[in-house]
Amino acid sequence: MESSDNFFHEASYLDQEGQFRTSRVPVVQEIARRGIKHLPKRFARVYSQHNRDPVTSFLADDVSEFLPSVSMANLRARFKPEDRAQELAKLASGARAWGMFVIKDHGVPWSVLQGVRDVVKEFFGLSFEEKKASVGSYVSVDNMGYGRNFVKSEDQPLDWIDRVTMKAAPAGATQGLHVWPQRPANFRHAIEQYVAEARSILNDLLDALAEALLLERHAFLQNFDPNESEINVRVNYYPPCPRPDLALGLTPHSDASALTLLMQFDPGAAGGLQVLKDMKWVSVTWPPEALLVNVGDLLEIMSNGRLKSPWHRVVTQMDIDRFSVALFYNPSPQTEIEPIRDCSSSDEEYKKVVVGDYLQHLYKISPTMEKEAINFSKTPKP
Numbered sequence: 001m002e003s004s005d006n007f008f009h010e011a012s013y014l015d016q017e018g019q020f021r022t023s024r025v026p027v028v029q030e031i032a033r034r035g036i037k038h039l040p041k042r043f044a045r046v047y048s049q050h051n052r053d054p055v056t057s058f059l060a061d062d063v064s065e066f067l068p069s070v071s072m073a074n075l076r077a078r079f080k081p082e083d084r085a086q087e088l089a090k091l092a093s094g095a096r097a098w099g100m101f102v103i104k105d106h107g108v109p110w111s112v113l114q115g116v117r118d119v120v121k122e123f124f125g126l127s128f129e130e131k132k133a134s135v136g137s138y139v140s141v142d143n144m145g146y147g148r149n150f151v152k153s154e155d156q157p158l159d160w161i162d163r164v165t166m167k168a169a170p171a172g173a174t175q176g177l178h179v180w181p182q183r184p185a186n187f188r189h190a191i192e193q194y195v196a197e198a199r200s201i202l203n204d205l206l207d208a209l210a211e212a213l214l215l216e217r218h219a220f221l222q223n224f225d226p227n228e229s230e231i232n233v234r235v236n237y238y239p240p241c242p243r244p245d246l247a248l249g250l251t252p253h254s255d256a257s258a259l260t261l262l263m264q265f266d267p268g269a270a271g272g273l274q275v276l277k278d279m280k281w282v283s284v285t286w287p288p289e290a291l292l293v294n295v296g297d298l299l300e301i302m303s304n305g306r307l308k309s310p311w312h313r314v315v316t317q318m319d320i321d322r323f324s325v326a327l328f329y330n331p332s333p334q335t336e337i338e339p340i341r342d343c344s345s346s347d348e349e350y351k352k353v354v355v356g357d358y359l360q361h362l363y364k365i366s367p368t369m370e371k372e373a374i375n376f377s378k379t380p381k382p
């Protein structure tokens, strides 16, 4: 009899003593395929009745809210200054209050979005061995490839997720490494078509966010060299889970990126993402034809804390599987980002950091119980 115990990803890490270790991470898709009723122990989170701290407790308050929705077309319409001003105001309030907002009228053709959906579903439709064989190795490139998580010990609760992560930009970033799934044959083409559209949206949003915060127009975008900036693509697959009350799809985190662009497929699978707002976990939903944007740590630093990267997580569902595709837009690792200074920012809370140093720090300490990596770029309060 075939057993899903034979399917695992290998995750390498340095343990607390600095020893190199490899953990065998069970492949969630294969466990779910068996239609099990019990959650394997390594995925269960311990929830204590006495834990009243909403940040670390597992339970969500039953709040569901619609995020502010911003029309990209209006943001781009320089010939309609009134519509634009209204949209900039919405953008500023969404970004400030939530660190997240939905964008509609984004101009990405439906066929491009469907193209991504089709190749992703086809990839995850392959057997485990086929998927593994289809994706090459990243060797020493961190946190990339098929199926790895932030796994740092044998005892940490594992996320109920399978994922594949790639570097889509800069051009040539993965030259010589065969890391794009080879199956389906058009996987890379479909994702790259989307990435090209996404880059123009992200660039326009960075300028619009600067304008909305009354900063110099390219205050943020100036950090993104068109030939050097990075776009990492993460395809997340959350299979149906037998115990949504005990397992999380994705551990709470903030994104390291400057901006993250998120798409999800299928209206039925809209539930899953939750954001911590006013110390409550709030479920966020958005229509499949729209995209979700969130602020990442690097933009929090650039904006000197005017914008905050939201702490978010993904919950699982019992009968539904869910896919999402996250694009992480970052300046090149060598870029030194400098927090915006103006007369109003008297307390120099954030300090300049080299992007690569920040990312390294974040990867080293993640996962953390609370938003912690950002302290790396803060000047200690006197």
Ligand SMILES: O=C(O)CCC(=O)C(=O)O
Binding pocket: 234, 236, 250, 255, 262, 272, 273, 312, 314, 323, 324, 326
């Ligand atoms: O699947 C989602 O909705 C969120 C994914 C996410 O937060 C991430 O990939 O960093």
Ligand SMILES: [Fe+2]
Binding pocket: 253, 254, 255, 312
């Ligand atoms: Fe995230």
